[in-house]
Amino acid sequence: MNVMFLGVPSSGKGTQAEFVRKKYKLAHLSIGELLRKKIDDPNDPEGQSIREKINKGILVDNDLIMRIIETFISNLSSDEGILFDGFPRSVEQAILLDKLFEKLNKKLDCVINMELDDRVVMERINGRRLCPNCGKSYHIKFNPSKIKDTCDDCGSKLVIREDDNEESVKGRLKTYYSQTHPLINYYKEQGKLIGIDATQDIESIAKNIDDILGGIQ
Numbered sequence: 001m002n003v004m005f006l007g008v009p010s011s012g013k014g015t016q017a018e019f020v021r022k023k024y025k026l027a028h029l030s031i032g033e034l035l036r037k038k039i040d041d042p043n044d045p046e047g048q049s050i051r052e053k054i055n056k057g058i059l060v061d062n063d064l065i066m067r068i069i070e071t072f073i074s075n076l077s078s079d080e081g082i083l084f085d086g087f088p089r090s091v092e093q094a095i096l097l098d099k100l101f102e103k104l105n106k107k108l109d110c111v112i113n114m115e116l117d118d119r120v121v122m123e124r125i126n127g128r129r130l131c132p133n134c135g136k137s138y139h140i141k142f143n144p145s146k147i148k149d150t151c152d153d154c155g156s157k158l159v160i161r162e163d164d165n166e167e168s169v170k171g172r173l174k175t176y177y178s179q180t181h182p183l184i185n186y187y188k189e190q191g192k193l194i195g196i197d198a199t200q201d202i203e204s205i206a207k208n209i210d211d212i213l214g215g216i217q
C-alpha cells in the first residue's frame, strides 16, 4: 500500500503519518532525508552540487529528485509499501510521480488530507509555548502549564518559538496554499483524496485513518 499525507502546518500530519508508517510497516520516503544522505556521502559525486544548491536556496531540479526516488523505490522489496512525506510539493512533481509509478508498475493508493481551517491553525500555533530549558512544550488553551508561563517540570519561564509568530505562520500558510493546495484538487480528480477532520483528538483521527486504510488493504 502506498500512502501520502497532505495538510497544513499544525494539522498533526507528522504524528498520524508516523502511526500509519509503523502499523502498516511502510518505508518512509522523505525527500529531505534522501537529499541529506547524498550530501553526507563523500563518495557521492552529486552530493556536493546538491549542497551548493541548497545553500544558495536554489531548488533541486525535478530530474534529480525523480532519479533519487526511483532508486529508493527500486531498492524496496516488491510487497513493501511507501509513505510519502513532503513530496510531491507541486502538481508538476505529482505528474512525474504518476509517470514513475506507471513505469515501475505500482500505484498510489490514497492521499490523506488533514483538513483544518486557517482560524484553527492560527489558534493552535499562536498558543504554543516552549520551555527553553528542558524543551517541554505547552499550549495556553489545549495543554496549559499549571502556573502561567512557568514550566511544570523545571520552573523556567516559558517562551514563544521565534517562528511561531503571526507573521511567520501567515507566511507558512501562504506557501502552503500556493504550492501544496493545488495537489488537493489534482488527487481529488483522481478519486484518491480522503479528507480527515483534523480538529478531532489524536486517537479519533488515528482511528478514522485506520478504518480507511484497513479497507484498502
Ligand SMILES: [Zn+2]
Pocket: 131, 132, 133, 134, 135, 136, 151, 152, 153, 154, 155, 156
Ligand atoms: Zn522546563
